[in-house]
Amino acid sequence: MLLTGFINGIIMGGVLSLPVLGVAVVYGITGIPNFAIGLIGVFGGFVTWYFLSYNMVLSLFVGVAVCFPIGYLLQNILLTPISNKGGDATLFFVITISLGFVFEGLVKVIFPRPSISIALPYMGSFSVGGVSVEIIKLFALIFALSTLTVIRLLEIHTRPGQSWQATSRNLKLAKLVGVNTNRVFAVAHGIGCSLACIGAIFWGSLYNLNVLSGWELGFLGFIIAVVGGIGNIWGGMLSAMLMGMILSYSGYFLDGNWQSVILYVIVILVLIVSPKGILGSERSL
């Protein structure tokens, strides 16, 4: 049971780390917490599901390709202009929550099904210490880790990546040296929404996907990102793994209703001890 809990926790953490990374990228760079990001990801998940019967690879591409421009345009048309007019945290909270309800409504109107399961092809399974693990779950974990690594490498070694870093570390100076911060914000939001979509697709293939999963992924993603240290990609990953573990073990040892009690009490305790998160925030706007 211990090993099963561990493996399930790691995999759940890996899947959760994708929306976490989406939140971390968006909030870490733009400074705007988008609480609708999970719903946008789920919207992309439903689009993927819709096209799944035509072609699997195409459907995955379409889902992500729909979410990127949504994030890009939301930032450019809505959030950056509001930010330039001095929009504060409360305003962004209200606006992004409203956006979440817009996408919840869109999912309900366009895809009138309460819940879906994204059936990715069965890849087989293998056994670890007597515990059977589906390869798709391992794939989800490896994909999450690879995505994190690629994003980190791009951030460090490419010119656009340096512009991202500069924008998140010192927005005013980034503007002064000539970084196109509006484009950085828009691309970051596009990438964030795409990551949320990939997270939703994996979530939908491992569990079930519905509009509530969108709120869950968005809020949990945000909380996990804060616990890891906002803007700190590895902190977010570590935090996602720990949260996955907590959810998994509390589900095994206690009644399922205790999961959220234990999870959020631990979140509160961690933030009391370390307000900047486990590995510290890298964001300094």
Added chain:
Amino acid sequence: MSETILKIAGLITQYGQLTALKNISFEVFENEIIGIVGPNGSGKTTLLETIAGTLKNRKGEITFLSRRIDDLTVRERRKRGLMLVPQENNIFPMMPVRKNLEVSGVLNSHEEVDRLIDYASALFPVLKDQQTQGAHTLSGGEQKMLAIGIGIVSDARLLLIDEPSIGLAPKLVTKLFNTLKQIKEETGKTLFLAEQNVKILRIADRVIGLEGGEVKFVEKSSSLDEKSFQELYMGQ
């Protein structure tokens, strides 16, 4: 006489109801060092921020290289060739020194950035010696050098530097001012320095005195006596 690079005419900047700059007018010529002096609250930083575009002017005109720029964004002004090195928050913390410099040349080619980094490192060897170190771990003086290095790598024709000497030991101030003069002579840049240190007279070609948001005088620094100047205008 050199050509006019920057012309300010009837500039008014306000913070809400408070008028911080009151009908400011002057000209800056190519390849000179201008010292903007005045006590705290005289409007030095506001003036630099208004020229760079981080603050919007209420009235008046800012003309740079014969083109109005007061309706342009910060980035558009930067692309035209001017850059502000702020007094505070003038580095990218948590990024290595070298990356701070590289990202500052975002509008230049890679080759040009490498050349400018070499030049900045020759002026301030600490930028090369500690290039892999996080910028936030540098001492105050070293961070100041990095901030000016960022300005150099940006390759702006007009560098607006806010209080470059503040917080530095007297010996370091002299050294820094000499380096700024060297930059002017070697690169042909125009430097616009907001300062409270009287040593600015030693390197500036002209000095503009601000008080209460108004221009009190525009003088050649050679015509000013350091001691009386300090007593009269800098409250020291």
